[in-house]
Amino acid sequence: GENVEQHPSTLSVQEGDSAVIKCTYSDSASNYFPWYKQELGKRPQLIIDIRSNVGEKKDQRIAVTLNKTAKHFSLHITETQPEDSAVYFCAASSNGGSQGNLIFGKGTKLSVKP
Amino acid sequence: DGGITQSPKYLFRKEGQNVTLSCEQNLNHDAMYWYRQDPGQGLRLIYYSQIVNDFQKGDIAEGYSVSREKKESFPLTVTSAQKNPTAFYLCASSYGNYNEQFFGPGTRLTVL
Numbered sequence: 587g588e589n590v591e592q593h594p595s596t597l598s599v600q601e602g603d604s605a606v607i608k609c610t611y612s613d614s615a616s617n618y619f620p621w622y623k624q625e626l627g628k629r630p631q632l633i634i635d636i637r638s639n640v641g642e643k644k645d646q647r648i649a650v651t652l653n654k655t656a657k658h659f660s661l662h663i664t665e666t667q668p669e670d671s672a673v674y675f676c677a678a679s680s681n682g683g684s685q686g687n688l689i690f691g692k693g694t695k696l697s698v699k700p
Numbered sequence: 701d702g703g704i705t706q707s708p709k710y711l712f713r714k715e716g717q718n719v720t721l722s723c724e725q726n727l728n729h730d731a732m733y734w735y736r737q738d739p740g741q742g743l744r745l746i747y748y749s750q751i752v753n754d755f756q757k758g759d760i761a762e763g764y765s766v767s768r769e770k771k772e773s774f775p776l777t778v779t780s781a782q783k784n785p786t787a788f789y790l791c792a793s794s795y796g797n798y799n800e801q802f803f804g805p806g807t808r809l810t811v812l
Contacts, residue, residue, distance in 0.1 A: 617798065629806055687748060692740060
């Protein structure tokens with residue numbers, strides 16, 4: 587089945603710097619890759635997603651890149667702000683018996699220092 | 701934050717007791733999911749349902765049970781067979797597979 591590895595587990599940056607979180611997946615048939623942000627004590631919320639027919643997607647300060655050949659995808663946050671501090675989860679769709687279910691990485695705790 | 705709700709927010713139970721967590725959605729989503737979240741472990745799938753009256757085991761189904769009698773509701777029962785039930789439980793729903801999952805606010809279960 588699908589396996590998703592996420593790195594780093596913790597990331598600390600200064601306000602205004604960029605942050606990059608990377609994930610790798612094992613199933614070459616996976617075709618949907620969302621990123622969720624979870625603030626302390628709150629529910630995960632989708633911040634951006636990408637499908638396998640595109641290589642990059644941007645939404646203001648957030649971008650995601652996908653390399654299907656290498657089976658990895660990354661989240662890029664530019665001009666970080668203190669409110670970006672949260673745990674970020676990547677996920678990849680499973681294409682085995684549980685068609686389309688998401689397999690999540692273990693999360694990256696991002697701290698943005700003012 | 702409406703659309704998918706979970707209750708209660710906090711739940712305390714004695715060891716050996718079964719407990720049922722509620723999940724309701726008014727988004728008209730066909731698919732619903734239950735995840736368990738432990739520190740440093742990400743989100744692990746317990747059960748999922750793609751249609752009413754049908755559900756499938758996820759990666760960590762042992763000690764849990766579900767039902768899907770209505771499209772809007774997907775309750776999770778944590779049974780006494782679950783060896784380590786203390787955790788944060790998240791319910792989610794989506795328009796079928798390969799689409800955004802919307803999460804509920806979660807239930808924090810503590811077994812004493």
